[in-house]
Amino acid sequence: MSVDAPVKLTLKDYKSDLHNDWCPGCGDFGILTGIQMALQQMQIDPDKLAVFSGIGCSGKTPHYINGYGFHTLHGRVLTVATGGRLANTGLTVLALGGDGDGYGIGAGYFVGAGRRNLDFAYIVHNNNVYGLTKGQASPTLSKGKKTKSMPEQAIQDGINPVAMAVASGYTFIARAYALEPKYLASIIVKAVEHKGSALVDVLQTCPTYNDLYTKEWYEGADLPEKRSRLYKLEEKGYDGKVQDVTDAQEIVAKKAAAVARSYETDPIPIGIYYQIELPTYEDAVGQRIPALAEKPLVEQDVFHRDVTPLLEAMR
Amino acid sequence: MQKNRLTWMIGGPQGSGINASAEVFAKACSRAGLRVYANIEYHSNIMGKHSFYRVRVDDDDVRSYKDKADILVALDQETLTGDGDHRRWATHYGHLAEINEGGGVIFDAEIGFDPKASGRPDLRFYPVPFMEIIKKALEEVGKGDQARRYEVMKNTVGLGASLALCDYPFDLVAEVIRSQFKGKRSEVGELNVRAAKLAFEHVRETGDAKEFPYTLKPGREPKARILAKGYEIHAIAKLKAGCAFQTYYPISPATDESVFLERQQRDYKLLVVQCEDEISSINMAVGAAHMGVRASTATSGPGFALMVEGIGFASITECPGPVLVMYQRGGPSTGMPTRQEQGDLQFALHPAQGDFPHIVIAPGDLRECYQDTFSAFNWAERYQMPIIVLSDKKLASVYTTIDKLELKWDQIDRGEMFTGSEWTAVDAKGPNDAGSQTGHNGKGGNGHGDMDLANVKEYLRYAFTKDGVSPRSRPGTVGGRHWVTSDEHDPDGHITEGVEMRVAMMEKRMGKLRLAQKAIPQEQQYFLHGPKDADLTVVAWGSTKGTILDALKTLDAQGKKVNFLQCRLMKPFPADAVAAILRAAKRIVSVEENYSGQLAQLVQEQTGVMISERINKFDGRPFSEDEMTNALAKVYDGAKAEAVVTHVR
Numbered sequence: 001m002s003v004d005a006p007v008k009l010t011l012k013d014y015k016s017d018l019h020n021d022w023c024p025g026c027g028d029f030g031i032l033t034g035i036q037m038a039l040q041q042m043q044i045d046p047d048k049l050a051v052f053s054g055i056g057c058s059g060k061t062p063h064y065i066n067g068y069g070f071h072t073l074h075g076r077v078l079t080v081a082t083g084g085r086l087a088n089t090g091l092t093v094l095a096l097g098g099d100g101d102g103y104g105i106g107a108g109y110f111v112g113a114g115r116r117n118l119d120f121a122y123i124v125h126n127n128n129v130y131g132l133t134k135g136q137a138s139p140t141l142s143k144g145k146k147t148k149s150m151p152e153q154a155i156q157d158g159i160n161p162v163a164m165a166v167a168s169g170y171t172f173i174a175r176a177y178a179l180e181p182k183y184l185a186s187i188i189v190k191a192v193e194h195k196g197s198a199l200v201d202v203l204q205t206c207p208t209y210n211d212l213y214t215k216e217w218y219e220g221a222d223l224p225e226k227r228s229r230l231y232k233l234e235e236k237g238y239d240g241k242v243q244d245v246t247d248a249q250e251i252v253a254k255k256a257a258a259v260a261r262s263y264e265t266d267p268i269p270i271g272i273y274y275q276i277e278l279p280t281y282e283d284a285v286g287q288r289i290p291a292l293a294e295k296p297l298v299e300q301d302v303f304h305r306d307v308t309p310l311l312e313a314m315r
Numbered sequence: 316m317q318k319n320r321l322t323w324m325i326g327g328p329q330g331s332g333i334n335a336s337a338e339v340f341a342k343a344c345s346r347a348g349l350r351v352y353a354n355i356e357y358h359s360n361i362m363g364k365h366s367f368y369r370v371r372v373d374d375d376d377v378r379s380y381k382d383k384a385d386i387l388v389a390l391d392q393e394t395l396t397g398d399g400d401h402r403r404w405a406t407h408y409g410h411l412a413e414i415n416e417g418g419g420v421i422f423d424a425e426i427g428f429d430p431k432a433s434g435r436p437d438l439r440f441y442p443v444p445f446m447e448i449i450k451k452a453l454e455e456v457g458k459g460d461q462a463r464r465y466e467v468m469k470n471t472v473g474l475g476a477s478l479a480l481c482d483y484p485f486d487l488v489a490e491v492i493r494s495q496f497k498g499k500r501s502e503v504g505e506l507n508v509r510a511a512k513l514a515f516e517h518v519r520e521t522g523d524a525k526e527f528p529y530t531l532k533p534g535r536e537p538k539a540r541i542l543a544k545g546y547e548i549h550a551i552a553k554l555k556a557g558c559a560f561q562t563y564y565p566i567s568p569a570t571d572e573s574v575f576l577e578r579q580q581r582d583y584k585l586l587v588v589q590c591e592d593e594i595s596s597i598n599m600a601v602g603a604a605h606m607g608v609r610a611s612t613a614t615s616g617p618g619f620a621l622m623v624e625g626i627g628f629a630s631i632t633e634c635p636g637p638v639l640v641m642y643q644r645g646g647p648s649t650g651m652p653t654r655q656e657q658g659d660l661q662f663a664l665h666p667a668q669g670d671f672p673h674i675v676i677a678p679g680d681l682r683e684c685y686q687d688t689f690s691a692f693n694w695a696e697r698y699q700m701p702i703i704v705l706s707d708k709k710l711a712s713v714y715t716t717i718d719k720l721e722l723k724w725d726q727i728d729r730g731e732m733f734t735g736s737e738w739t740a741v742d743a744k745g746p747n748d749a750g751s752q753t754g755h756n757g758k759g760g761n762g763h764g765d766m767d768l769a770n771v772k773e774y775l776r777y778a779f780t781k782d783g784v785s786p787r788s789r790p791g792t793v794g795g796r797h798w799v800t801s802d803e804h805d806p807d808g809h810i811t812e813g814v815e816m817r818v819a820m821m822e823k824r825m826g827k828l829r830l831a832q833k834a835i836p837q838e839q840q841y842f843l844h845g846p847k848d849a850d851l852t853v854v855a856w857g858s859t860k861g862t863i864l865d866a867l868k869t870l871d872a873q874g875k876k877v878n879f880l881q882c883r884l885m886k887p888f889p890a891d892a893v894a895a896i897l898r899a900a901k902r903i904v905s906v907e908e909n910y911s912g913q914l915a916q917l918v919q920e921q922t923g924v925m926i927s928e929r930i931n932k933f934d935g936r937p938f939s940e941d942e943m944t945n946a947l948a949k950v951y952d953g954a955k956a957e958a959v960v961t962h963v964r
Contacts, residue, residue, distance in 0.1 A: 018809055046796065047791060047792065047793050047794075047795075047796060048791055050606075050790055052602075055801070060810070062798065063798055063800070063809055063810065066796070067796065068790040068791075068796055068797065068798075069797075069798040069799065069800075069808070070602070070605065070798075070799045070800075071798065071799065071800035071801060071802065071810075072598070072602075072628065072801060073598065073624055073625070073628050073801055076594060076595075076598045076624075076625070076628075079590070079594065079595040079598035079599050079602065080598045080599070080601055080602035080605075081602060082588075082595075082599050082602065083560070083562070083598065083599030083600060083601060083602025083603035083604075083606070083610070084602035084603065084605065084606050084790070085602075086560065086586060086588065086599070086603060087559075087560060087602065087603035087604075087606035087607070087608045087610070088606045088607070088608075088789075088790065088791060090791055091606075091790060091791055108591050108592060108594075108595075109591065109594075109595055111591070112590070112591035112595060285586060288580060288581065289580050289581050289584060289585075289586065290581070291584045292584070292586065297559050297560065297584075297586055297603075297608050298559075298606055298607045298608050298789065298791075300559060300584045302557040302558070302559045302583070302584055302585070302609070303557040303727050305554050305555060305557070305583055307551050307554050307555050310547075310551055310554070310579070311541055311551070311720065314541040314542055314543050314547070315345075315346065315540075315541055315542070
């Protein structure tokens with residue numbers, strides 16, 4: 001875009017024209033819309049956007065977004081995204097994946113990314129099932145639960161992504177709901193603008209395979225008095241942001257509060273559970289390799305290196 | 316009196332510093348113009364288990380080690396007599412049996428070893444009071460009561476004693492010791508010099524030391540050479556090639572390369588990331604390579620086993636990399652982590668599901684490690700595929716003199732790039748499935764579109780071109796937007812299961828191997844060493860190269876006409892050329908440090924030539940020059956190739 005004549009990007013500018021093959025009514029549509037709304041609100045240049053995803057229904061998301069898209073391997077999205085981000089810090093990096101992808105097969109990388117506090121946002125499509133393989137239990141489905149295509153009840157317990165993120169070191173931890181794309185978009189904006197590793201766990205419906213946690217269930221249609229099974233943390237006066245990053249007691253208290261809230265099941269809190277401004281991995285790299293504080297790795301001239309001093313030392 | 320041709324060996328428990336003294340000795344010889352080939356054998360253990368270092372010194376080029384040493388420095392009893400008496404399964408029976416007749420043995424007088432009980436009346440024994448000497452050196456600086464803290468200086472004492480035996484100028488060694496202890500540690504350096512000097516004097520004064528039959532004198536050649544280990548050479552080649560991103564997960568014997576690079580981060584603007592596992596290592600490197608930086612990783616068999624899905628991913632996405640240096644070690648599974656094996660050739664050739672292109676090259680010595688690692692980065696970007704450089708424990712840890720490092724093929728080639736100033740035409744040589752060839756603003760790319768190809772005016776990452784290589788665009792480039800997916804995809808990088816598109820994409824990707832085959836210099840693919848016309852042709856690959864060349868010298872002197880076909884480029888394999896050489900050969904024998912003859916299998920698969928005579932060694936130790944010479948001589952003389960060659964006799 002020309003600097004002197006800025007053109008405001010519209011939502012359409014963030015959509016690719018690819019035919020979408022998700023099931024009708026899939027929660028992924030809400031997440032896709034939420035992402036595109038957030039990108040539009042931030043006016044992110046699609047040429048400077050890199051969207052990474054894992055494998056599964058959610059993995060297809062980058063193909064529907066106008067930007068550089070990387071549809072990687074099952075469970076490995078954070079590793080590829082980390083490499084991409086470190087190579088070119090000039091790009092905005094979004095990582096996407098399912099709950100099986102991120103909390104099951106990719107759990108090790110979920111922890112690794114949290115420890116690094118790399119500056120990127122990770123959006124997890126959390127629908128409690130493995131959709132693309134036809135509805136097996138995902139790592140977030142609780143013990144004893146059985147969705148319609150499971151032959152038996154879940155024999156092992158589900159994990160708590162928010163608590164896992166707290167323990168791993170994510171510096172922005174939030175939860176949203178796929179069928180409230182506007183609110184989701186507002187959370188994604190904050191996650192992207194946050195400097196550091198940001199997790200947005202998105203509760204999502206799978207109309208085809210998850211007959212437990214449906215749109216109606218989230219709306220509380222089955223309750224004696226219909227009410228949402230979700231509530232927004234900030235509306236109950238909760239503030240998960242650490243004000244004084246040097247105050248170890250405040251940090252522990254805020255982490256403990258986030259974990260406590262993450263175990264609430266009815267209603268389920270959405271919004272920002274925890275946030276802290278800490279130096280990022282990029283900051284640390286810039287201190288170690290000053291040239292990288294100036295410009296991204298990909299723009300460094302590394303093709304005229306003099307290795308003579310290294311060889312001299314071997315004499 | 317034998318001059319300037321000896322093997323010095325030091326053995327002791329791990330943690331006793333034998334590496335330091337062996338490397339000081341090697342450096343002192345190299346700086347003085349002598350040629351050195353030094354190799355270490357060690358356990359997968361931090362402290363206590365036996366390790367030993369051999370340093371072979373010569374006026375002429377040496378590329379392998381000999382079975383027997385001329386001087387042995389023993390820091391403990393086990394070095395002399397082995398571990399057969401206290402371990403259930405012996406790893407060795409003592410190095411006393413590995414000393415040439417009339418050789419010298421320097422040992423710690425404190426261990427109470429009785430030379431008379433050695434069974435080697437021919438050897439000269441020099442008991443040295445190691446701790447007393449250390450104490451004496453410390454007393455000179457008023458630290459006489461701290462001798463135990465400085466026990467690690469025993470290796471320096473052993474070094475000083477050895478120099479006295481071979482009458483080497485002490486000053487040359489003192490200079491090297493001092494250079495190892497710079498700045499704040501210079502005081503420790505002086506202590507070491509002092510301890511070595513006291514040991515030197517102690518042995519010089521001992522009876523027959525002056526008549527010791529082996530001597531070392533500085534050579535006449537200039538000091539232009541360097542003394543290097545393979546992992547350093549791989550690392551320097553990466554720096555030279557413009558590698559900006561290295562990932563790793565700690566694993567023997569690959570870690571040294573990454574740690575070496577880690578030290579250079581600031582000066583060379585190179586980012587090294589220690590990952591949570593090797594799956595992360597390879598995929599981070601893939602992510603970085605897709606962003607346009609030259610990316611690499613290094614690992615060994617167990618790590619490679621985790622990386623394999625990333626290799627297939629890099630290949631189907633036509634990633635310009637990464638370059639993977641694979642340091643083979645004894646397998647399978649955890650196997651023998653610190654021991655030598657050429658056991659991963661077939662694994663490197665077939666790492667992951669499906670058919671996909673990647674390049675596998677196996678350098679034979681340090682010079683080739685430099686060339687091949689450098690070239691690998693060019694190939695990665697030119698052909699947009701992952702490259703495996705097959706190294707091994709022996710190449711990684713061998714410490715040897717090499718003449719000035721030179722890159723024979725020294726141009727940086729970044730391959731075809733889309734710069735943003737023009738769009739990439741779709742060459743209509745693609746499939747008939749026009750619908751799949753729409754641009755990313757076309758009417759759907761998932762087999763649903765109906766766009767007129769001639770009107771596609773947008774960049775397509777996987778555009779069909781004449782040679783199958785599509786110009787890559789660096790993410791962030793205006794107009795170069797694209798998608799990358801591990802699924803089968805169309806030219807825009809969107810998923811497809813279209814029949815024609817699938818076939819066209821497979822052919823596009825696989826065809827790049829033919830392109831590489833044509834472009835890679837012939838002598839980097841294979842090389843026939845020795846006479847064209849020979850009675851026996853040795854077929855081998857990788858780090859046995861130097862050993863075979865040294866053996867060939869001896870065989871040649873015996874009038875045995877043997878040549879050596881070194882296979883270097885493993886994929887794409889130079890099948891026609893190799894077949895022609897082997898069909899013309901009178902008799903063929905393969906030599907490999909693995910159980911099954913993995914190169915012999917590859918040769919048969921690619922050329923139809925069955926190599927039925929195979930010499931294999933898989934005890935975790937590389938061939939010595941003597942083993943190689945003897946095995947080849949036997950085969951030459953008509954014996955059937957021995958299936959197994961092993962150190963344990």
